[in-house]
Amino acid sequence: MLxxxxxxxxxxxxxxxxxALQSAPTSNENPESAPGYPLVISTWRQLKANEAAIxxxxxxxxxxxxxxxxxxxxxxxxxxxxxxxxxxxxRDGRVTLDACIMDEKGNAGSVTFLxxxxxxxxxxxxxxxxxxxxxxxxxxxxxxxxxxxxxKENLLTPHAQKKWQEWLKTAQYKPIINIxxxxxxxxxxxxxxxxxxxACTTSGLAFKMHGRVGDSPIIGAGLFVDNExxxxxxxxxxxxxxxxxxxxxVVELMRQGRTPQEACLEAARRITGKQNYKDFQVxxxxxxxxxxxxxxxxxxDFNYTLYQxxxxxxxxxxxxxx
Ligand code: SD4
Numbered sequence: 652m653l654x655x656x657x658x659x660x661x662x663x664x665x666x667x668x669x670x671a672l673q674s675a676p677t678s679n680e681n682p683e684s685a686p687g688y689p690l691v692i693s694t695w696r697q698l699k700a701n702e703a704a705i706x707x708x709x710x711x712x713x714x715x716x717x718x719x720x721x722x723x724x725x726x727x728x729x730x731x732x733x734x735x736x737x738x739x740x741x742r743d744g745r746v747t748l749d750a751c752i753m754d755e756k757g758n759a760g761s762v763t764f765l766x767x768x769x770x771x772x773x774x775x776x777x778x779x780x781x782x783x784x785x786x787x788x789x790x791x792x793x794x795x796x797x798x799x800x801x802x803k804e805n806l807l808t809p810h811a812q813k814k815w816q817e818w819l820k821t822a823q824y825k826p827i828i829n830i831x832x833x834x835x836x837x838x839x840x841x842x843x844x845x846x847x848x849x850a851c852t853t854s855g856l857a858f859k860m861h862g863r864v865g866d867s868p869i870i871g872a873g874l875f876v877d878n879e880x881x882x883x884x885x886x887x888x889x890x891x892x893x894x895x896x897x898x899x900x901v902v903e904l905m906r907q908g909r910t911p912q913e914a915c916l917e918a919a920r921r922i923t924g925k926q927n928y929k930d931f932q933v934x935x936x937x938x939x940x941x942x943x944x945x946x947x948x949x950x951x952d953f954n955y956t957l958y959q960x961x962x963x964x965x966x967x968x969x970x971x972x973x
C-alpha cells in the first residue's frame with residue numbers, strides 16, 4: 652500500500668515539470684532553521700504560488716496580501732483538482748469550496764461550502780474586512796460574494812466531471828489522502844516587517860457528502876496565526892484535524908517553547924495516539940516568529956514548498972509512518 656502510495660505521489664509530481672525543474676525535493680529529516688525574512692511556506696508542491704506571494708513581499712507588501720495572492724494561483728489552476736476551479740466535486744457533482752485567512756492582528760475571515768466563486772480566499776478576506784463576522788457559509792456566503800462583485804461561475808471542469816462520473820460507477824468513499832492527491836494549499840508568510848499571516852483554501856475531500864465542511868476554513872483547525880508566537884496550517888483528513896484543534900495546538904505548543912518541528916510532531920502524535928491513522932494522512936506546517944519552520948505528517952509523502960533566503964524549493968517532510 653505504501654509503495655503504491657509513493658508511486659502515485661511521484662507520478663503526480665511528474666505533471667509539474669516546469670516548476671519541478673527549478674528545485675528538486677530535499678529531505679526534512681533534519682529540518683533547517685535558517686531564519687530569514689521574507690519567508691513563504693506552503694503545503695505540497697506550490698512553487699508558483701510561493702512565487703506570487705514572494706513578488707508581493709519583495710515590493711514591500713504585507714504578509715496578508717502575499718498569502719492571498721499566493722493561494723489564488725492554485726485556486727484558478729484547473730490542473731489542481733483539490734482547490735478552487737477544477738476541484739473535484741462532492742458526491743452530488745457539485746464543487747463546494749472552503750477557505751480562511753488570518754492576519755497579524757488576529758483578524759480572521761472564512762467561507763465554507765461556497766459554490767460558483769473561483770477565489771474563495773478573497774471572499775474570506777472580504778468577510779474579515781467588511782463584515783462583523785468570521786465565517787459565512789453556503790448560500791449566504793455566495794450572496795455576500797455576489798454583492799461584493801465576485802462573478803458567479805461554473806467551476807466543474809470537464810476533467811473533474813469525468814472523474815466524478817467514473818467514481819459514480821462504484822460510489823465508494825474511502826479517503827486515502829495521498830492517493831487521492833489532495834493538494835489543499837495552506838500558506839504562511841512573514842513580511843519584511845516581521846509580521847505573520849496565513850491562508851488556507853480547498854475543495855475538500857473528493858466526492859464528500861454534500862454539505863461536508865473540513866478543517867481548512869476552521870480557524871484553529873486548518874489555520875492559526877498568532878503574530879507574537881508563530882503560525883500553523885494543516886492538510887489531510889480534516890475530520891482528524893478538527894477533532895484535535897490541530898493548527899491552534901501547534902501554535903500553543905510553540906508558545907510553550909517547542910520548536911515548529913517539535914510542535915508539528917506533537918500535534919500529529921495527538922492524532923496517532925487516539926485515532927486509527929493507518930488509512931489517512933494529516934500533515935502540519937509551522938513557522939515561528941524567528942523565521943524557523945517545521946513540518947510533520949502521519950504518512951510519508953507529504954512535502955511542502957519553502958521560499959527563504961532567495962531560494963524557492965520543495966522539501967520532503969518527516970513522517971510518523973516511515
Ligand atoms: C479537508 N483538509 O477538506 C482538507 C483536505 C486536504 O490536502 O487538506 N487535502 O479535509
